[in-house]
Amino acid sequence: MARRRGRGIASVNYPIGMNLGGDPSQALVHSNPGGKFTVALSSIDLGQGMKSVVRQICAEALGVPVEDVFVDTADSDTGPHCMGSFASRGTHRVGNAVIAAAEEARGVLLEAAAEKLEVDAADLVTDGRGNIHVRGAPSRLITVADASAAAQFEQGRTVSGRGIFLVPMSTPDPETGAMDPVTCYAHACTVAEVEVDDETGEVEVISIEAAYEVGRAMNPRLVEQQLVGGGWMGMSHALWETTEPYYPDRSHGPTDFNQYLMPGPGDICEQRFTILERPAPDGPYGGKGVGEMCSTPPIPAIANAIFDAVGVRIDEMPFTPEKILRALKEQGGAR
């Protein structure tokens, strides 16, 4: 009887968002009379940081300081439609919609500025610090605030824009059946190291190391936050969480947090990550998504590590001591 160490590896090709077409998100961007901008969404930030990322994306597309953009989310009465926050789709789908909306609003803003400066709007650029000036002539400038006020109080323009991102429908080729169901994949490879007690069947995760290819890391600290939390979730799915431990038998299901098991702060393992940036052609500034995706590869990596440690294949989650002991008994012990 011993604690046996094993190492497992798993890779993931993660399709961003829902597939086969559709999966739309919309955004509306407008300037208030003071020259600040509001992004109206019904997309939800449930802690993953969408508001921060959308704010960055909108400021970049408008050419204004990030401090001048406000993001109003999660009200489907006042924001345009969004499919929701799932499938790692927020950055990609909502980000693209926000770029489209911000570009339209920027077009109006530059028209308003051009009229004030008596130049062609095509000759204007923004400096990202709240000014619009003639390309190559930084002194011929107007502030974003003044241009926005002129649009709204002198020229009768709304400085606003609409954006939607919709994945084109993919239909199978009638001859070959080939289709292109997904426009954007993120990738990862995870190595898990575990110790399995062949007497009790208990698994301890020693470490999780992973490389994540996320397109462009729009906000590296938020990416890291998702990876650390997602690694924990993956470990939890692998070894702890279930609502039906003897599915399809519904008995012994947990009824509260005393029985619905998850790893606590004393159960976590060392996690190390490397982020690879390979911008996606159809992503907002190359961004993909890193939400749900990062909870998936720890699960097969831990299953493989258990096999490496004691030689049993557990293919139903969670990998409980009971399942491991039954498999070890059938196999005649660890090997």
Place this chain on the structure above:
Amino acid sequence: MSHVTLDFRLNGTGRTELIAGGETLLSLLRHRLDTTSIKQGCRQGTCGSCTVIVDGEPRLACITLAATCDGCTIETAESLPGPGGLHPLQQAFMDHFAAQCGFCTTGMLMAAKALLAANPSPTREDVVDAISGNICRCTGYQPIIEAVLAAAGAGPSGAGQPGGSRPGVV
């Protein structure tokens, strides 16, 4: 149900409230006195999101009868910011990205505050112990442990995980 008068201090202010005998501290503070930093999670003492400090000890407000707090000093997360701005724990939680959805955060902060008051230089194990009654669904706990250690001045600020480091961006 009989009613009793309760005298206590809430975040530095003396209060007198008429309470029902079976009323929980959670119900009194959150629902009647609008101390909404206290989250109502499980209402059975298993999630920790209602953690408050009573006479220096972390307590689960959902399973504490208000009547047992007569004469007590009660602190909630509303009391954390000082005249100079955020409490060091709040700043550390921000710096270490220790909050995502935020539902556990105020309970975590109060559990951590009680720990640091009793033990200003905790080890990592001390921090794990102190927050082990508080469930977090988002962060994986690591950033919270780091934030508490950093607030105590005991942890490497900005360090990654136990023995780890920031991920490299390639």
